[in-house]
Amino acid sequence: AHAKAEILLLKAILPDTIRALDERFVLHRLDRATDRDAFLAEVGPAIRGVVVGGQAPAGADLFARLPALEIVANFGVGYDTIDVADAKGRGAVVTNTPDVLTEEVADLALGLLLATVRRLPQADRYLRAGAWPKAPFPLSPSLRGRRIGILGLGRIGHAIATRLDGFGCAIAYHGRRRQPAVAYDYHPSAVELARACDVLVVVAPGGGAGPLVTAEVLGALGPEGILINVARGSLVDEDALIAALQRGAIHSAGLDVFADEPRVPDALIALDNVVLLPHVGSATHHTRRAMGNLLVDNLVSWFEGRGPVTPVAETPWPSSAA
Numbered sequence: 150a151h152a153k154a155e156i157l158l159l160k161a162i163l164p165d166t167i168r169a170l171d172e173r174f175v176l177h178r179l180d181r182a183t184d185r186d187a188f189l190a191e192v193g194p195a196i197r198g199v200v201v202g203g204q205a206p207a208g209a210d211l212f213a214r215l216p217a218l219e220i221v222a223n224f225g226v227g228y229d230t231i232d233v234a235d236a237k238g239r240g241a242v243v244t245n246t247p248d249v250l251t252e253e254v255a256d257l258a259l260g261l262l263l264a265t266v267r268r269l270p271q272a273d274r275y276l277r278a279g280a281w282p283k284a285p286f287p288l289s290p291s292l293r294g295r296r297i298g299i300l301g302l303g304r305i306g307h308a309i310a311t312r313l314d315g316f317g318c319a320i321a322y323h324g325r326r327r328q329p330a331v332a333y334d335y336h337p338s339a340v341e342l343a344r345a346c347d348v349l350v351v352v353a354p355g356g357g358a359g360p361l362v363t364a365e366v367l368g369a370l371g372p373e374g375i376l377i378n379v380a381r382g383s384l385v386d387e388d389a390l391i392a393a394l395q396r397g398a399i400h401s402a403g404l405d406v407f408a409d410e411p412r413v414p415d416a417l418i419a420l421d422n423v424v425l426l427p428h429v430g431s432a433t434h435h436t437r438r439a440m441g442n443l444l445v446d447n448l449v450s451w452f453e454g455r456g457p458v459t460p461v462a463e464t465p466w467p468s469s470a471a
């Protein structure tokens with residue numbers, strides 16, 4: 150039998166997945182190392198695979214200490230914390246966990262949208278505070294007649310749009326390119342999409358140069374506007390969002406992601422016109438298990454010489470490099 154490959158876990162993920170990795174590989178846990186530097190000096194040279202979970206940073210400084218690196222496997226679809234260009238330069242393939250979480254995150258996005266527009270957490274707090282016998286809960290805005298702008302019409306964006314079709318909402322989108330086969334209105338910029346819509350759902354990949362949702366975009370969304378973000382906090386200018394929510398430049402926001410997770414600004418927590426979730430888009434037993442299985446499948450397939458199962462677009466397989 151082959152010797153088990155040595156792999157490095159950067160941050161704890163699902164216990165079942167850690168157990169599965171431990172059975173198949175020699176698992177080194179950087180998340181448990183007291184002295185990271187000494188730990189990497191000791192195990193780094195033998196590491197052939199890295200497991201990235203919970204948006205742990207995986208950059209050139211780490212990869213430089215792993216001369217035998219072959220594969221970087223991400224627990225999640227978004228891999229903006231991984232320096233893919235650097236990994237690629239070292240000949241390593243990067244994998245993620247697409248598809249298995251698409252419907253789950255879309256479900257969460259709809260739940261968050263409904264919670265935000267109908268003020269469900271506020272209504273729950275109102276009842277618990279004993280306010281109902283004194284006066285009915287104030288009327289809320291409605292989803293009826295709204296135009297929804299999807300910022301990033303990828304796999305999850307499509308699944309959200311499909312659900313919103315069922316809610317009778319008009320849909321438009323912006324993304325890097327128009328999708329000819331898609332019937333929804335395309336807008337060439339985030340500002341133009343925001344101008345044409347009164348709900349903006351952010352579901353684009355992270356890792357770009359700057360935030361897509363700027364003060365200008367929020368201004369274009371307008372005072373009835375609702376912002377939903379289930380993608381990455383970095384896609385929204387958080388200070389501009391707080392300012393817009395404070396002065397009523399937009400109506401409300403539903404956020405599952407933040408710029409500096411798990412830290413959430415006090416200014417957001419102090420607001421009543423926001424619904425705040427602790428990054429739970431994919432966080433169900435069902436879906437996290439599926440993500441863990443796909444992550445393990447990628448590593449097993451790779452080390453059995455069959456290539457990665459779900460490589461990211463920047464490191465396709467078979468590699469086209471000569």
Ligand code: 8YV
Binds near residue numbers: 203226227430
């Ligand atoms: C995280 C996510 O990966 O898939 C993504 O891009 O944001 C989540 O599913 C999750 O926090 C596990 O790290």
